[in-house]
Each structure stands twice: as structure tokens, then as C-alpha cells.
Amino acid sequence: MAAAGCGPGDGGPKTNPDNSYEHDIDLGYQAGTSLGSPKVRLSPGDNAWANKKMNEAKDREPAITAKVEEVAKKIPTAERAGQGYELKDKGQAPYPSYKRKLFDEMNPQADKPGDPSPPKRSPDEVADKMNDAVRYTINFPKGTYALGVQNALVEFAKHFDEVTVKNFWVKKEAGKGNYPGINVTYKTKDGQLFEVQFHTPESFHAKDRVEHWGYEQKRALEAVDFNQYPAEDRANVRIRILEEIEEFKRQSALIFGPVETPVGAIHISPTKS
Structure with a gap:
């Protein structure tokens, strides 16, 4: 699959004098064809919105982390993972x-x-999607996973408002997805969203493998701008891109497939929408 990310051809993130933001990301090559460089562009207002949200997250993270540590220590067999990465971009x-x-x-x-893209949305319209500026992972052994997560949900509810619970084990068992785990979004009293992911050691390891191996590649392939290609080449490029995305899905299924669903995990109910 194509390599993507901040390589030698990456233009690097840049804040302009008017406070607009730009970042050209080199997607590398697929089958000898350059995938181009998606152009991340934020207006001065949108960039100011992002900076404000991340600066707020940096200020609030220490207090949230202290409570997460407190909850994890209360529950036998709970083990935090990913310490040092509580803030997206490590807060930089x-x-x-x-x-x-x-x-x-x-x-x-x-x-x-x-295919045609949906209409553009404002930062405020997608604010609920920006839920992982602060994020945590708590692992439980497979044998105590369901009880551990249920206890953690009770403890977290004493300190934070629960926004959503996404139980991916249910989808995995129903054959509607491969990703394992439970992701919960919380909100603090001052409005800070943060995410807690609950994994087994096996599901965490599988997630880590897929994220490092192919997530960025898939994301890059889905972001390809077909207008950069001559009209007569677009159909063939689209076919190759779709084939690459399907290959990613097959490979990730091979990684996630052997991860066993813990007993009782599917009975932890997602938040009703």
C-alpha cells in the first residue's frame, strides 16, 4: 500500500501571517502513480477555533488525568495504556x-x-466529533473485562457526564465490523470532551498494529483528489484506489479476526441516540 504522512515531500504545517493554516501532506505513490498532496486549509477563524479548543484541552487535561488514574486504581485488573499521549499531538x-x-x-x-462530496460544515457543527483532544486507554484481561468496564462506567459517572458509548464488540459479533473494544466519550463540568477506550491486551495490540500499519494509508487513499488527474485517467485511478481500500479492509480483518470477544462484553449497552 502507499506510504503516507510527514515525509520528505510533506510541506509541513504552516500558520500564515493572517492566522490561516495550511498543511500539504504527501500521500506517496500507489502502483507507480503519485497520490498527490491533500491540502489541509483552515481560515483564520477556523484556525483560531482549533487553537482555542486545544489550548483549553491542555489546561484541563491534568485534572482529567488525575480522575482517570483514580478510577483505574479503584478497579482490580485495570491497567492504563498510552501514558504520555493523553493529548492529541502531545499538546504541541x-x-x-x-x-x-x-x-x-x-x-x-x-x-x-x-463520488460527489457532501456540503462543507463549520467547526461548531462538528464540535461533537472532535472528542479526542484528550484521550485514554484502559485495558482489562479478557476474563474480567465486562465486569471491569461496567465498574469503570459507574466510577466515571460520579465525575463526568457520559455522552456516548460505542460498543464495537456488538458490531464485531454481528459481522458488521472488525474493530474491537468500547469507546466512551465524556464531558467535564466545564465542557471538555474526552474519550476513554476500553480494551483487552489483545484488542489493544491489534488496534495498535492496524493504526501503525494501515490507518494513515487508508485515510490517504480516501482523501485522494481525483481532479488532479486528466479526465481520461480518473476512472482507472478510482478503480485502483478502491482496490487498495478493499485490500486494507481484508488485511485489517486478518489482524482483528483472531481477537476474542470477552464474555459479557456485548451486553454493555451503547448510549441510545
Whole structure:
């Protein structure tokens, strides 16, 4: 699959004198064809919105982390993972990962590469999607996973408002997805959203493998701008891109497939929408 990310051809994140933001991301090559460079662009107002949200997250993270540690220590067999990465971009300006996610959410992709894109949205319209500026992972052994997560939900509810519970084990068991785990979004009293992911050691390891191996590649392939190609080449490029995306899905299924669903995990109910 194509390599993507901040390589030698990456233009690097840049804040302009008018406070607009730009980042050209080199997507590398696929089958000898350059995938181009998606152009992340934020207006001065949108960039100021992103900076404000990340600066607020940096200020609030220590208090949230202290409560997460408190909860984890109360529950036998709970083990935190990913310490040191509580803040997206590790809290380092100009926050390129956060701003790329904001740009992606504001500019949703079509269901299939090459199809018309939905209309652009404002930062406020996608604010609920920007839920992982602060994020945590708590692992439980498979044998105590369901009880551990249920206890954690009770403890977290004493300190934070629960926004959403996404139980991916249910989808995995129903054959509607491969990703394992439970992701919960919380909100603090001062309005800060943060995410807690609950995994087994096996599901966490599988997630880590897929994220490092192919998530960025898939994301890059889905973001390809077909207008950069001559009209006569677009159909063939679209076919190759779709084939690459399907290959990613097959490979990730091979990684996630052996991860066993813990007993009782599917009975932890998602938040009703």
C-alpha cells in the first residue's frame, strides 16, 4: 500500500501571517502513480477555533488525568495504556493532527472515492466529533473485562457526564465490523470532551498494529483528489484506489479476526441516540 504522512515531500504545517493554516501532506505513490498532496486549509477563524479548543484541552487535561488514574486504581485488573499521549499531538502547537481531523470533519468525503462530496460544515457543527483532544486507554484481561468496564462506567459517572458509548464488540459479533473494544466519550463540568477506550491486551495490540500499519494509508487513499488527474485517467485511478481500500479492509480483518470477544462484553449497552 502507499506510504503516507510527514515525509520528505510533506510541506509541513504552516500558520500564515493572517492566522490561516495550511498543511500539504504527501500521500506517496500507489502502483507507480503519485497520490498527490491533500491540502489541509483552515481560515483564520477556523484556525483560531482549533487553537482555542486545544489550548483549553491542555489546561484541563491534568485534572482529567488525575480522575482517570483514580478510577483505574479503584478497579482490580485495570491497567492504563498510552501514558504520555493523553493529548492529541502531545499538546504541541500547531496541532497538525487535530487540525487535520477538524479539516476532514468539516469537509466530509463521499461514500466512495470519486463520488460527489457532501456540503462543507463549520467547526461548531462538528464540535461533537472532535472528542479526542484528550484521550485514554484502559485495558482489562479478557476474563474480567465486562465486569471491569461496567465498574469503570459507574466510577466515571460520579465525575463526568457520559455522552456516548460505542460498543464495537456488538458490531464485531454481528459481522458488521472488525474493530474491537468500547469507546466512551465524556464531558467535564466545564465542557471538555474526552474519550476513554476500553480494551483487552489483545484488542489493544491489534488496534495498535492496524493504526501503525494501515490507518494513515487508508485515510490517504480516501482523501485522494481525483481532479488532479486528466479526465481520461480518473476512472482507472478510482478503480485502483478502491482496490487498495478493499485490500486494507481484508488485511485489517486478518489482524482483528483472531481477537476474542470477552464474555459479557456485548451486553454493555451503547448510549441510545
